[in-house]
Amino acid sequence: MKTSLMSKAKILCAALAVMAPWGGTASASGEVNLYSERQPFLMDPLLKAFTAQSGIKVNMVYIKKGMLERIDAEGANSPADLILTTGFGNLNNLLQAGLLQSVGSSALSANIASQYRHPDGLWFGLTTRARIIFTHKDRVKPGEVTSYEDLAAPHMKGRVCTRSGKHEYNISLLASIIAAKGEAAAEAWAKGVKENLARKPQGNDRAQVKAIFQGECDVSLGNTYYMGLMQTNEKDPEQKEWAATVNVVFPNQKDRGTHVNVSGAAVTKSSKNKENAIKLIEFLTGDMAQKIYAQDNFEYPVKAGVAASPVVASWGTFEADKVLLSSVAEKRTLATRIMDRVRFDN
Amino acid sequence: MTTATAASTTKMALGATKVSLSWLNGWTIGTVIIAMIAITPIVTVIFISFTPSDDIWAHLVSTVLPLYISTTLLLMIGVGIGTLVIGVGTAWLVSMCRFPGKSMFEWALLLPMAMPAYVIAYLYTDILEYAGPIQTMLRDMFGWTTKREYWFPEIRSLGGAISMMTLVLYPYVYLLSRAAFMEQSICVLEASRVLGRGPVQSFFSVALPLARPAIIIGISLVLMEALNDFGTVDFFAVSTFTLGIYDVWLNMGNVAGAAQLATVLLLFVMALALAERFARRKKRFHHTTSKYKALPGYQLEGRARTVAVIACALPVIFGFVLPASVLTSYSFIHYKTAMSTEFLGYAFNSFMLSSVAAVLALAIGIFMAYGVRLHNEPLLKVMVRLASLGYAVPGSVLAVGVLVTLGSVDNGIDGFMRQTFGISTGLLLSGTIAAVTFGYLVRFLALAFGSVEASLGKVTPSMDGASRSLGHGAMSTLRRVHLPMIRGSILTASMMVFVDCMKELPLTVILRPFNFHTLATFVHQYASDEQLGEASLAALSIVGFGILPVIVLSLAITRSRPGHNKEEKA
Numbered sequence: 001m002k003t004s005l006m007s008k009a010k011i012l013c014a015a016l017a018v019m020a021p022w023g024g025t026a027s028a029s030g031e032v033n034l035y036s037e038r039q040p041f042l043m044d045p046l047l048k049a050f051t052a053q054s055g056i057k058v059n060m061v062y063i064k065k066g067m068l069e070r071i072d073a074e075g076a077n078s079p080a081d082l083i084l085t086t087g088f089g090n091l092n093n094l095l096q097a098g099l100l101q102s103v104g105s106s107a108l109s110a111n112i113a114s115q116y117r118h119p120d121g122l123w124f125g126l127t128t129r130a131r132i133i134f135t136h137k138d139r140v141k142p143g144e145v146t147s148y149e150d151l152a153a154p155h156m157k158g159r160v161c162t163r164s165g166k167h168e169y170n171i172s173l174l175a176s177i178i179a180a181k182g183e184a185a186a187e188a189w190a191k192g193v194k195e196n197l198a199r200k201p202q203g204n205d206r207a208q209v210k211a212i213f214q215g216e217c218d219v220s221l222g223n224t225y226y227m228g229l230m231q232t233n234e235k236d237p238e239q240k241e242w243a244a245t246v247n248v249v250f251p252n253q254k255d256r257g258t259h260v261n262v263s264g265a266a267v268t269k270s271s272k273n274k275e276n277a278i279k280l281i282e283f284l285t286g287d288m289a290q291k292i293y294a295q296d297n298f299e300y301p302v303k304a305g306v307a308a309s310p311v312v313a314s315w316g317t318f319e320a321d322k323v324l325l326s327s328v329a330e331k332r333t334l335a336t337r338i339m340d341r342v343r344f345d346n
Numbered sequence: 347m348t349t350a351t352a353a354s355t356t357k358m359a360l361g362a363t364k365v366s367l368s369w370l371n372g373w374t375i376g377t378v379i380i381a382m383i384a385i386t387p388i389v390t391v392i393f394i395s396f397t398p399s400d401d402i403w404a405h406l407v408s409t410v411l412p413l414y415i416s417t418t419l420l421l422m423i424g425v426g427i428g429t430l431v432i433g434v435g436t437a438w439l440v441s442m443c444r445f446p447g448k449s450m451f452e453w454a455l456l457l458p459m460a461m462p463a464y465v466i467a468y469l470y471t472d473i474l475e476y477a478g479p480i481q482t483m484l485r486d487m488f489g490w491t492t493k494r495e496y497w498f499p500e501i502r503s504l505g506g507a508i509s510m511m512t513l514v515l516y517p518y519v520y521l522l523s524r525a526a527f528m529e530q531s532i533c534v535l536e537a538s539r540v541l542g543r544g545p546v547q548s549f550f551s552v553a554l555p556l557a558r559p560a561i562i563i564g565i566s567l568v569l570m571e572a573l574n575d576f577g578t579v580d581f582f583a584v585s586t587f588t589l590g591i592y593d594v595w596l597n598m599g600n601v602a603g604a605a606q607l608a609t610v611l612l613l614f615v616m617a618l619a620l621a622e623r624f625a626r627r628k629k630r631f632h633h634t635t636s637k638y639k640a641l642p643g644y645q646l647e648g649r650a651r652t653v654a655v656i657a658c659a660l661p662v663i664f665g666f667v668l669p670a671s672v673l674t675s676y677s678f679i680h681y682k683t684a685m686s687t688e689f690l691g692y693a694f695n696s697f698m699l700s701s702v703a704a705v706l707a708l709a710i711g712i713f714m715a716y717g718v719r720l721h722n723e724p725l726l727k728v729m730v731r732l733a734s735l736g737y738a739v740p741g742s743v744l745a746v747g748v749l750v751t752l753g754s755v756d757n758g759i760d761g762f763m764r765q766t767f768g769i770s771t772g773l774l775l776s777g778t779i780a781a782v783t784f785g786y787l788v789r790f791l792a793l794a795f796g797s798v799e800a801s802l803g804k805v806t807p808s809m810d811g812a813s814r815s816l817g818h819g820a821m822s823t824l825r826r827v828h829l830p831m832i833r834g835s836i837l838t839a840s841m842m843v844f845v846d847c848m849k850e851l852p853l854t855v856i857l858r859p860f861n862f863h864t865l866a867t868f869v870h871q872y873a874s875d876e877q878l879g880e881a882s883l884a885a886l887s888i889v890g891f892g893i894l895p896v897i898v899l900s901l902a903i904t905r906s907r908p909g910h911n912k913e914e915k916a
Contacts, residue, residue, distance in 0.1 A: 001834040033860060040863075040882075059860035061777075062871055066856040069746045070406040077760055079860070093599050153661045164583045166593050193524030198493075202502040202583050204876045214477040216493055235680065236879065250863060329762075336597040345583050 010036070032276035034060040034178075035067050036084040038263065043084070046292055050283045056276050069100050069267060081271040082280055084126070084263070087168050091123050091264045092329035100266045102301045104279050104303065111285035115324075116262055116302045125262035126284050127299035129223045130318065131173050132160065132258065134209050134246040147252045148259070154190025160196040161208040161217035165344030167335065169205070169223060169261070174338060175331035176259045179323050185333060191342045199344050206230060213242040224248075228298025228311045250318035258317040264301070373820065374726060377717035380710055381729035387747030387788050388612070388735050394750070395605035402594060402603035410585065416574065418587040421508060425572040426565055428512030432661050433519025434561055438549055439654050441527040445646040451658040452524075453900040458665025459517035459842075460892030462849040462866070464577030465885050466879045467510045468670045471581070474501040481826075502582040511572050513665040518842065520562035522797060525558035525838045529552060529804060559803055562622055565797045567737065569794070569844075570615065574740040576852070577873075587611055588740045601746070608743045615738040619731070623665075668890060676882035688863070693887055696864040699779070699854075700847035703786035707843045708836060711794030712786065715802050716824055719810075734792035741789065741852030748785045748857060752776045778860050783851035786843075791844045801835030802828060841899040845892045865891070 030147035036043055047058045051052050063070065068090070083100075086090045094100055095118075116125030133147050139159075145151070145232035151160050160204060162170065178186040198217035203210075208220030209230060211313070252256045256339050267277045283289055290301040295309045339345070406414075439445070457638045458466075472478055481498055490496050499505065524709030538548040554561075579586045588608065646654050715732045736744055745798045756773045763771045775781050806827055813823040829836070851866050858867070874882035 039875070041871060061858060061860050061862070063855055064874070065592070065742045065747065066745055067851070069601065070749050070856060072748040073746075074773060074776050075753060075757050077757060077770075077776075079773070079777060096599075143883070166597055171597055200500070200502065200583060204840075207876065210477055215491070216476055289546070333598045333600070336593065337405055337409070340405065343410065343413070346410075346413060346585055 006297055015221050017230050029113045030055065030276075031057045032273050032280050033058060033079045033081045034058055034084065035071065035080045035082075036060055036061075037064050037067065037090065038084050042297060045296070046284065046289050049089065049288065049292075050280055053283065054276075054279060058280065061295045068094055068097055068099065069083050069228075071270070072097060074268050074270070078155050078268060078270040079272070080268045081273045081277040081308075082265060082267055087173060087261050088264060088329055089174060089332055091262075091266060092326065092332075093143055094266060097120055098268055101271065101274075103267045103271045103274065104283060105278055106206040108278070108285065111282065111303045112303060113304060115322075123211060123264050123266040124281055124285065125302045126259050126281075127263050127290075127293045127297075127302060129225055129299055130250065130258045130260050131169060131318065132224055132227075133223060133249040133251050134212060134220045134222055134227070135249050136218045137245055137247055140247075143250075145202070145219055145249055145253070145333050148173070149189065151196060151221070152189045152250075153196075156196045156219065157219040158191060158196065158198050161198055161211045162193070162201050163208065163221075163310050164201045165190070165194075170221065171332055171335045171339070172261055173221070173259050174335040175328045178331040178334055178338075179327045180256050180321070183338070184334070185342065187338045189221060190338050190344060191291075194219050194344050202286070203265070209242045209246055210239075213245045223297040224300070224312065224315070228309065231311055231336040248315040252315070252321070253319055257321040260320040262302070262325065302313045368379045369442050369759075371721075373713075373717040374723065376723050377726055378729055379484045379715050380692040380714060381733040382732040382893075383737065384710075384788050385729070386793055387744060387785075388732070388739060390750045391605050391739060391743060392609050392612075394602060395609045395748070397605075398601040399600055399602035399606060402600055402606070403889055405608075406590070406846065407775065410590065413585055413588045414587045417504060419573055420504060421579075421584070421586055421724045422856060423510075424504075424567050425511045425515060426660070429516040429568045429864055430482075430561070430565055432516040433564060434523045434554070434557075436658050436661065437520045437527060438553065439658060439809055440867035441524050441552070442549070443567045443644045445651045445654045445656070447655060451662070452904060454662045454666075455520055456513050456663060456896045456900055457893060459521075459845055460848070460889045460896060461500075461514050461666060461669060462516050462577070462851075462869075462885070462888060463511055463571075463575060464581060464873065465673070465869070465878065466514055467578045467581050467889075468509060468667070468671045468873065468876070470503050470506070471771055473668075473672065474499070502584075504582075505894050506586050507575075507578050507582050507584045509861035510578055511568075511575065513661065515571055516665070517660060518567045519561065521838050521842065522560040522564035522567075522800070525797075525801070525834050526557035526804075529801070529832075537629070559800045560775050560797075563800050566619065566622070567793060567796065573611065573615070573738065576740060576742070577838065580861075591743060595743075604743065605746075605865045608739055611740075611761060612735060612738055615704060616731075659791050659848050670886070673882050673886045673889070676879045677886055678707070680879045680882055687895070689868075689884070689887075692863045692865050692884065693891060695862065696866065696888070697891055699782060699786070699864065700757055700844045702784055703790065703847045704840045704844040707787055707790050707794040708785070708798075708840045710791060711796075711798045711839065712824075712829075712836070714795055715799040716828065718799070718821055719802055726824050730795065734795050736788040737790065737792035739789075742856060742864050744789060745785060745856035746852045748781065748788060749776070752784070777857070779859060782854055782855045785845050786850060789850070789853060790843045793846065794839045797835050797839035797842070799834065801832040804832050837899045837902050841895055844895055848888055849893045 004131055034047075040060065045059065047060065050056065051058055060075050064086075067083065071080055071083070071094070074080070074345035085094075102118075108117070108121070108124060112124055116128065117123065127275045131281060133145055133148070133151070145156070150156065164170065165174075174186055174190060177189055181189075199211070204326070205220075205226045206229070208217070208222060210216050212220055227248060229244060230239040233239040252258060259318040260331040265281050267274060268283075272276055285303055286304065288308055290303045293299045294301050294306060294312070297314050300308055300312070400897070418722070436451070438457050440448055440455065474480055476493060476498075484496070485491065485497070487497070535548055535552060538552045543551060573586075575586075576587050576588055577593060578870075579582075579589050580592075586811065588611070589606045591607045594600050594607060614751055693773055714733070718730055752775045756771075756776050757851075759774060760771045763769050775784070809827050809831075810823060813827045818826065849866055851870055854864055855870065865884045868884045870880040871876070872878060875883075878885065
């Protein structure tokens, strides 16, 4: 009798464990609530390490489209304390919507270089990534492609691959060109690149390198970490071959520098666990987490003194575009309209 | 000279069945309240569209709007024709003909329904793209070395999107038309045969016109799905209207502009629905007789038999067998990631949410459809139509409507409680399972209501009259007369809602509570980065869990046909 009661109790416990999320929103002390654009599979190891170190439980919703609208609709009662974004664009949207609050700590100021955080602590960069050009090792001669502008040059006709012009990474790049050279020049550039495309924009950054490998095109745009992920992909070793056929080119080293974007974090205006939220940002910009970002996802750490992964380091160093992230962000709408005008994706 | 018009001779004014003195009774009030709740998120989207939106229209009209419109129309036409031919054709074959494998095809034809469109799009891209096995094999065989040396259809294109959507959406048309064919009284078909029409002629002049309401509902569900699809068209970079909505919303940070586009989409869907209603305004589709017996089953021979088998096999192979095999092979490579300990929990969440939503949607759908039948008030009819519009709104946009609605309710209650009693109730609904379920209901009510309504429409009002004059109330008549007669359609509808909820993504992602995953959201985090392999087992489980009820219910539907296994029933 006793054993069957015990096993019943066990089943009940298991059922309750499964049912746990069916309850309401948790907001007890010792917690921090996170709305994240970054995928759970990426964040879980970091968040587990944080909980192990601090004892603070992290609750997370992975939500990309509609995060801003959700925080806005929930208003002052929103349970979200902290948001994580994949790029600066959405960080800026939340900022403009007045949904963030200014926080700060000496640790944060020490961890993050000043160009990668808001002067009043409204947002913090966690990692950076560069938008680079992949060139085929043989079919593209050294020096043939050294800048974003080269992608629009006549000699690249039928040789360029990229993902959708409407993807936030390409919008952000075009916005940086508007910021540097003005609307007309940026539109001419977008038009030039479109005319040089080997195929209709499609797939993600990785798929473009695959296309170079397969001979569909010679050059493509991509974010740096994709190269690292391909070069070390043990589950799908074919990707190592794709990566091996291309060189990494950091564009515009002779003028304004390579376009760089940040993944970031910010504390919401309605945060009820502000102290814990700050602790989590401190942790994510601390040595241990920065090393995990660098080693596992091949991103550039924002903290000085944390080394990039050896894989990333092997591509060499580069000069980043010095333009303010906010100046790029405010050109995003215009960039999207330019992509419409030149019908980039069609 | 169709039977549809013949049937209209027995048409009875529905008003004659009214027993109550006033239409202001429980059914009507209940229907209006439910409809109003369901409409709120949609009205919210329309409301958002009245906020300032820059000069978004001038920009769109001068640049991409014509393209969005033409692409979307072509997509609708392509998917509409594709699903009509495959869905109705196979439904007719398995309902009315006998050929080898027929009883297997009856349920197997439903299998692609469980396959999310973005998953099948991903898999076919792997197979058919330049770097895929087919083109690589062709290049090896013929010694081609570059893309310019040969032509091969581009999978990431409008044609590709049409094919992918047709493959996974035709089961809606198949399901509804099969249910309609099976509910058809054999007498009309016998009459047609007696009058000298063969199987093909009977199909076109009797069965097809009689099944028209069901087929139309199937097609309109398909078109709405195609219209608001995001995953597939985004992956293929096909510039549809819906992709434009997301672009305006997310890249231009213009929610109001996106809401305006979504409202235009809604108006378009409403116009289509009205046009269809107008086209069949005078016709009624009741059955004039309740004489049913086992369907005849034309025995197919020779070439006709081969054609029938191939016609039924192809959609199953391309819509299910092939993609499911590729998924299975991926899941062998990636089983370590896939078999996480939390996996069972995700499956449980998906299953529970979908079941609850299916049951609730059906209950509400029956309530509303019967409410309209009892009291054919114009106001009521307009309300229930509007309540079914959630299916036509792109998922994430509808989710924003739900967010704003629930947020306002929660914050309203909280404000009131603070002021009156000095206590804060916080968010009662936002970010809970209830919010997700509410989102599902708003979105999928059209599935439940549409199929129940179509099926109820075939029950002649004399049935209501007879039952009511024998002293049964509205509820009792529903339970004893209507529900048994439309049982097949109820099962069909619950199956569609269930499977759609299993696959549902945007509402779940945006409305869910903390630390809550379904199979679909788990797949999404990988698929969004084109790493579907990592989540292949979860994707396979969506299909697997989706299929189980599909098969079980499919068998139930076959049994539910009036006259099934009976020689004759008076």
